[in-house]
Amino acid sequence: MELVFQTSEARRRLKERQQDLAYRKIERIWRRVDDMRLSVEKQSRALAAVANLAALVGGLELVVLVEAQFNVPNPSQLMLACFALFSSLAVGAMVIAAATALMLMVRISHFDVKHAVIHHRALDFARYWQLRCKGEWWLCLASFVVGLPCLLVSLALLAWLRFEGGVAAPVIVSVVSGMSLLLLVWVAAGFWGATGFWGSEGYRCPRWCGGRGNGRSRREVAHAAPGGAAGARGSSRRAYVAEEDEAEDGYGEGSAADARAVDGASAPEVAAGTGQATATPASGVDMQHDGYDGDDVAVSGFEQDGDGDDDELDDAHWAGAMPSAGQLV
Secondary structure (H helix, E strand, C coil), X not given: CHHHHHHHHHHHHHHHHHHHHHHHHHHHHHHHHHHHHHHHHHHXXXXXXXXXXXXXXXXXXXXXXXXXXXXXXXXXXXXXXXXXHHHHHHHHHXXXXXXXXXXXXXXXXXXXXXXXXXXXXXXXXXHHHHHHHHHHHHHHHHHHHHHHHXXXXXXXXXXXXXXXXXXXXXXXXXXXHHHHHHHHHHXXXXXXXXXXXXCCCCCCCCHHHCCCCCCCCHHHHHHCCCCHHHHHXXXXXXXXXXXXXXXXXXXXXXXXXXXXXXXXXXXHHHHHCXXXXXXXXXXXXXXCCCCCCCCCXXXXXXXXXXXXXXXXXXXXXXXXXXXXXXXXX
């Protein structure tokens, strides 16, 4: 009776473990879907903010350009030309920023989060953004940052044209515009350096422009990756293109690209087709939520002992829990 009770208890534990593993698999999938949706929403809000502010500043500068009136009968032709130049540059830069942000919002709205998570685990939003949207995002921010100084310069020129008979008023407007321009450059340089805007998290802006100044350079970060900068960029792009090709052929189920482009594999391994489905986490991370930190193995399936088997349940893990045939006799 005791052996029968042990057998039934072991089978019950085995069934509960299987159900728990299946639940964790579904939970990890939906957790990743939620995280990716949050990333898409955050980037959409950033694009909307840039587009709205660029449209507002561009409209303001356009009104100034059209409605500007000068009190002097014969204004300086050089100042008029400079005012027209910087005003048109400000309007054009803001239009480019707003239009680019709008097109990026349309592009990321077509990103299918469920399809990327369930069928193509290597096709995440971060890689999609780096390969398809990062250049346009840089153009959008660069146009916006170029348009703001042009607005301040045109404001100073407008003061000299409107108050040409006096000196105090144009000087005050010019000083305020110059201080605003310097503060804008300092804040923008510090922000880009602190957030790794130029393409690597290790790059930091120097201290003189408000950055931390203690990070690695872009060259050091790029060549720290396996295969150097060119190898990392090429392998990442090849893996992404392979994923898109498989997606066009029917979700890529059972394909070679879907089997090797998995989480935990490095970029050269994914490009060469040797990426494995196992990845060992750092010590102190509880991947299975069983109360033991650093002893788990994070895999795409459910591998319990690190032997390479990617089954729903590793039988070797439960070999000691089941009674032997001799004990049942």
